[in-house]
Amino acid sequence: MPQSQTLQRSMALPMAIGVLVACLAAGSFVLPIRWIFLGSELLIAVLYACSLNLLMGYGGMLSFGHSAYYALGAYASGLLLVRLSWSMETAMIAGPIVATFGALIFGFFIIRGNRGEHSTFLMLTLAFSQLVFAVIYKWYAVTRGDDGITGIDAAGVLSDPRNYFLFALAVVVLCLWLLARIKASPFGITLQAIRDNPQRAEFIGIPIRRYQLAAFVIAGTFAGVAGTLYAFFSGTISPQLADWTASARPFLANTIGGVHSFWGPIFGVITLEVVDSQVGRFTEHSLIAVGLLAILVGVYLPRGIVGMGQDIGAWIRARTAGRTE
Structure with a gap:
């Protein structure tokens, strides 16, 4: 390059x-x-x-x-x-x-x-x-x-x-x-x-x-x-503020966003806020949606949202490089 x-x-x-x-x-x-x-x-x-x-x-x-x-x-x-x-x-x-x-x-x-x-x-x-x-x-x-x-x-x-x-x-x-x-x-x-x-x-x-x-x-x-x-x-x-439930929020933000990325927790916090606000418009049980999201990310996206974005970016770059050759 x-x-x-x-x-x-x-x-x-x-x-x-x-x-x-x-x-x-x-x-x-x-x-x-x-x-x-x-x-x-x-x-x-x-x-x-x-x-x-x-x-x-x-x-x-x-x-x-x-x-x-x-x-x-x-x-x-x-x-x-x-x-x-x-x-x-x-x-x-x-x-x-x-x-x-x-x-x-x-x-x-x-x-x-x-x-x-x-x-x-x-x-x-x-x-x-x-x-x-x-x-x-x-x-x-x-x-x-x-x-x-x-x-x-x-x-x-x-x-x-x-x-x-x-x-x-x-x-x-x-x-x-x-x-x-x-x-x-x-x-x-x-x-x-x-x-x-x-x-x-x-x-x-x-x-x-x-x-x-x-x-x-x-x-x-x-x-x-x-x-x-x-x-x-x-x-x-x-x-x-000191209860164990208060520790769960940043823990989930890291897990969902991508624990091995500096930007992971930032995307995780934003994702949790979006899920809470949107699901909360229809039901009081938004925590169920957060739990399901954490399970899905843990099973299918072990590197979190940032890891998924990096994989998509790498795939796009590979496709673009293949076309230009």
């Missing part, structure tokens, strides 16, 4: 992303307010799912307890704002920091307790997330239990939903860029090597547990950012 064509292809994706971000930013000034709320919710869900993708897709660590760090970020920022009257800016910074420490502490025990089996890791992550859920639910004096925390209002410029959408867009784009750099770095490549063959990686001297713990903490940090964004977007948080 000529060098000019290679350069054009390498520049096409960043340019497309830049155009998309610019269109979203411009649309915030003209779209109806309900679309602005939906856009903010989707942006937060995308960041939440992409943070889990670092563990699942690149680290090969199936986590069903990622909601713990999402909830830690949300509750830390919410409690500091409402209970201790911290400023919004300080509370927003503190939320991801608390989630990072939570991921470090929990990850230390989860990584040490894992014996290389996906089922063990899955159950350990689930157990620690339920621990967070139980503390939030039972510690009524601080967290108000099932009543939740209310009054987590964005102040100043961010009190306008359109401005908050722009803020969330900027934060999510920055976080996705950082995640992309991490996954493309030597750290990310080493993480994939551990995922593909942990025995060989350990044999050549790679400290597997350190890399896995680092990935766990990084993923927890970005989940904490998503949780903090959600707290100030929603204004109300409840213990359900």
Whole structure:
């Protein structure tokens, strides 16, 4: 392939992303307010799912307890704002920091307790997330239990939903860029090597547990950012943020979109939203449709929607090349 064509292809994706971000930013000034709320919710869900993708897709660590760090970020920022009257800016910074420490502490025990089996890791992550859920639910004096925390209002410029959408867009784009750099770095490549063959990686001297713990903490940090964004977007948080059902959503988004692709969770989140909204127009049992979709993807599309798109693209290129020869 000529060098000019290679350069054009390498520049096409960043340019497309830049155009998309610019269109979203411009649309915030003209779209109806309900679309602005939906856009903010989707942006937060995308960041939440992409943070889990670092563990699942690149680290090969199936986590069903990622909601713990999402909830830690949300509750830390919410409690500091409402209970201790911290400023919004300080509370927003503190939320991801608390989630990072939570991921470090929990990850230390989860990584040490894992014996290389996906089922063990899955159950350990689930157990620690339920621990967070139980503390939030039972510690009524601080967290108000099932009543939740209310009054987590964005102040100043961010009190306008359109401005908050722009803020969330900027934060999510920055976080996705950082995640992309991490996954493309030597750290990310080493993480994939551990995922593909942990025995060989350990044999050549790679400290597997350190890399896995680092990935766990990084993923927890970005989940904490998503949780903090959600707290100030929603204004109300409840213990359900830490429940195992809250971990199922990003897990399904990765599975449906394509767990081994950076773009997989993004397409997965959008697909889940479309299925929920469209099926929800006719029935209250939209979760059945989501479950059936996950089963169909798992059986017939093991690489997810992105993998299917890549296969179709490869087939089209092959057909086009055959005609030009």
